[in-house]
Amino acid sequence: DIQMTQSPSSLSASVGDRVTITCRASQSISSFLNWYQQKPGKAPKLLIYGTLSLQRGVPSRFSGSGSGTDFNLTISSLQPEDFTTYYCQQSYITPLTFGGGTKVEIK
Amino acid sequence: EVQLLESGGGLVQPGGSLRLSCAASGFTFANSAMTWVRQAPGKGLEWVSFITGSGGSTYYADSVKGRFTISRDNSKNTLDLHMNGLRAEDTAEYYCAKGAKTWDYWGQGTLVTVSS
Numbered sequence: 001d002i003q004m005t006q007s008p009s010s011l012s013a014s015v016g017d018r019v020t021i022t023c024r025a026s027q028s029i030s031s032f033l034n035w036y037q038q039k040p041g042k043a044p045k046l047l048i049y050g051t052l053s054l055q056r057g058v059p060s061r062f063s064g065s066g067s068g069t070d071f072n073l074t075i076s077s078l079q080p081e082d083f084t085t086y087y088c089q090q091s092y093i094t095p096l097t098f099g100g101g102t103k104v105e106i107k
Numbered sequence: 108e109v110q111l112l113e114s115g116g117g118l119v120q121p122g123g124s125l126r127l128s129c130a131a132s133g134f135t136f137a138n139s140a141m142t143w144v145r146q147a148p149g150k151g152l153e154w155v156s157f158i159t160g161s162g163g164s165t166y167y168a169d170s171v172k173g174r175f176t177i178s179r180d181n182s183k184n185t186l187d188l189h190m191n192g193l194r195a196e197d198t199a200e201y202y203c204a205k206g207a208k209t210w211d212y213w214g215q216g217t218l219v220t221v222s223s
Contacts, residue, residue: 034209036152043202043213044144044152055211087152091208094166096154 002026002090006099012107013078021073021102023088028068032092035064035073038101039084047086048073078104109133109212111203116217123193123221129186129203129214137161137181140207143188145199146216153199156188157207171197193221 003026013019023033031051036044046055048064051071061076075082083106088099115127129141142157156167156177165177176189186203198221204210 032208038152043204043216044210045213046209046211049209049211089152089154094154094208095168096157096208098152098154101151 001095002029002093002097004088004090004097004099006086006088006102008102009100010103010105012105014107015078015080017078019075019078019104021086021088021104023066023071023073023099025069025071025090025092029090029092031067032090033064033066033071034089034091035062036087036089037082037084038087044087049091075104109205111205111212111214113201113203113214113217116201116219118220118222119193120223121194121221124189124191125193125219127188127190127201127203127217127219131184131186131203131205134205134212136179136184139205141177141179141186142204142206142210143177143186144202144204144210144213145197145219146202147196147199150199155201158186159207190219193219195221197221 005024007022033051035048038044063074065072085103110132112130140159143155158165158177162179174192178187200216202216203214205212
């Protein structure tokens with residue numbers, strides 16, 4: 001199985017900050033990497049698919065990068081509604097696996 | 108507008124069975140693979156199973172293989188998850204989601220609690 005390791009598991013930041021979340025796969029997954037945002041008590045929401053592609057309706061302050069085993073989610077300027085939890089997920093091969101999550105908290 | 112509405116969750120004893128359902132609308136259901144993802148209380152996300160649009164192929168996580176069965180009825184636009192031999196570690200919010208390996212729409216979830 002492909003293990004997905006996210007870092008950090010949590011971070012504190014302020015509105016307007018630029019933040020980057022990292023996801024590392026235990027083997028190459030090419031560009032088959034998705035990012036989801038999950039707010040408390042709600043279903044996850046697809047933000048970015050295929051490493052780079054922004055899902056329709058997602059603000060352009062979100063961006064993705066990487067390939068192979070190392071990937072990043074960057075939020076260019078944190079907004080109040082962005083303080084929540086983010087997950088990466090590999091869509092390369094079953095079993096499909098998620099990272100452990102990164103909680104973005106207000107400093 | 109795409110809508111996915113899960114139902115069927117509840118409290119069940121260890122070893123028991125439960126059937127979850129997901130009613131889909133707003134898209135051509137038969138053309139879309141569908142997936143179940145779960146989340147234990149306070150924990151991360153875990154992929155459970157997906158089924159192709161025709162229903163001809165199914166895939167399972169090792170943790171549920173042999174105990175859970177995914178199925179669909181394209182005439183009724185419904186997705187099911189039949190869960191047998193339930194264990195305490197199956198306690199989770201269960202989400203249905205549209206897609207095979209990337210999920211662009213999710214339901215609101217249904218909670219399954221396995222406890223005596």
